[in-house]
Amino acid sequence: MQNVTQNSANVTGTRPAARVVAGHPSADGAGVKIHRVAGFQSADFSPFLMIDEIRSENPDDYIAGFPPHPHRGIETLTYMLSGEFEHKDHLGNRGAISQGGAQWMRAGRGIIHSEMPSQGESGMHGFQLWINMPAKDKMADPDWRDVQPEQVREVTLDEQGSMIRLIAGQWQVAGEPECAPLLDTSASAAVADLRLAAGAEIKLPLPAAHTVLVYIYRGVLDTGRGVVERGNLVLFGAGESVQLIAAEEMGALVLHGNPLNEPIAHYGPFVMNTREQIEQAVRDYNNGTLTD
Template sequence: MSLRPTLETRQAIPTMEGAGVHLHRAFGFHEPSQLDPFLLFDDFRNENPEDYAQGFPWHPHRGIETITYVLSGTVDHMDSLGNEGSLDAGGVQWMTAGSGILHQEMPKGNADGQMHGFQLWANLPSDLKMTAPRYQDMKGSDIPEILEDDGTRVKVIIGDFWGKTGPIDGIAADPQYLDIYVPPGVKKTFPVDTYRRAFAYVFEGAGAFADASNPTGVLLEKEVAGQEVNIRDMSGNRTLVRFGTGDEVTVQAGPEGIRFLLISGAPIQEPVAWHGPIVMNTGEELQQAFKELRNGTFIKPAH
């Protein structure tokens, strides 16, 4: 087994999308080859309804798939295929935009006004850019959970892991999407397919991801003004960790434990022409998509 090195850690950046939704973007719109086949990852977490209530009104997509995972609150959705529903806490929605879809996503907080979820964009290869749009919703109760003797919990949202299979399938990027909690002080290693690009996104607690400079993943500490503080390889709230090649990831949980998403997928390695919600392979294809959006031929008839 070979340890995946940590290539980069960075904080998600506050931004605004839709009709004024405040969120944090871990990556997107810059250097799409870094995490190919993934294009964008947003963390929409808020306790103030004024910062998310206007949601994401009707907008188009083409050439991508989106995976939305809700932790708190709900997301009501409608699309140009005539589908509508509500994605509850713990649930996942996978949408293939393919040749073109119009949809809206309207978040609602829980009883305390809290709203929290993630959206991941996965690219489609050129031969599937114009495939028929489709989507599926899965309830939280449909997602298998693994509980280890040491208290580690893994929700298998997409892919196969430790004998469990996630309920979402058919995504072109063939991703593995795991929601992992490691208890305080526990060190844990997770296998990741060697041929996939991989990243972690920490959203609760903190921990140390092992790499060449710290192969044990041990939390390194020093005293500053009489207080012990973690100074190296600490990944905390809203931190993206981008890994190099290898077939396993090791994390040492901090004093509060750590919860993170571990996501990997097979790279497509094709040119990316991207503007807003539409991702194609060439500038000409991108121009054609926006021309069709203007003249009303963006949505293709079902075959």
């Protein structure tokens, strides 16, 4: 399945699967092998920009990590299923997250940070999301926060082991409003880790105005109009809820957020609104004033 026509009549109903975006192998940092889904120039991704998945049992694929590098104009959210990453930045922030933990970083006007893995026996499996910032906030002060595994809210969904882990933003699960520990993401961006037993399903009410994306990292999602396998992302159309069905045991990141509807200019680690702003970010970094 690649494209499914959106049905505007569903604005008050269940969102249809509108489009499937395939992930592709790539590399970043000091040669870290990743699986990437990018949507920098896709308005229907907003406020999300990119999802990188690191998944390997071979330390050679990831141990070089992401040495010190800059960012401006974005937020990142890193979430680990196995392995460990340590964050350090020019502000003096330092912290490690491991299985089930997450960290959020706001680059704002400028941050220089590193993310380095430890060499665990269980390999490395995790994700980093890039989230766009509204134009009015792109030059805000940088910030960082981590959430350890025990701080993440887990909700059991059935007796077969289905569950959802609420990482960022506002959710409603089983009729109850839920707040994830990370609430300061721009554009009301929200992230959850959904794990469904084979044949299980869940219906999640979500703000009708929000973009909804689902990235499958294990198993197969049945969209009702076709199945989508691991390593691919499904973008859902208009509606007030999303219904997800596991064709087999499935793990997925569920994302929703308020679209920004602003122009995007992207170059390497910088995401701004105009080419002139990108050129200024490059000059600031080269001049040593990015973080001033």
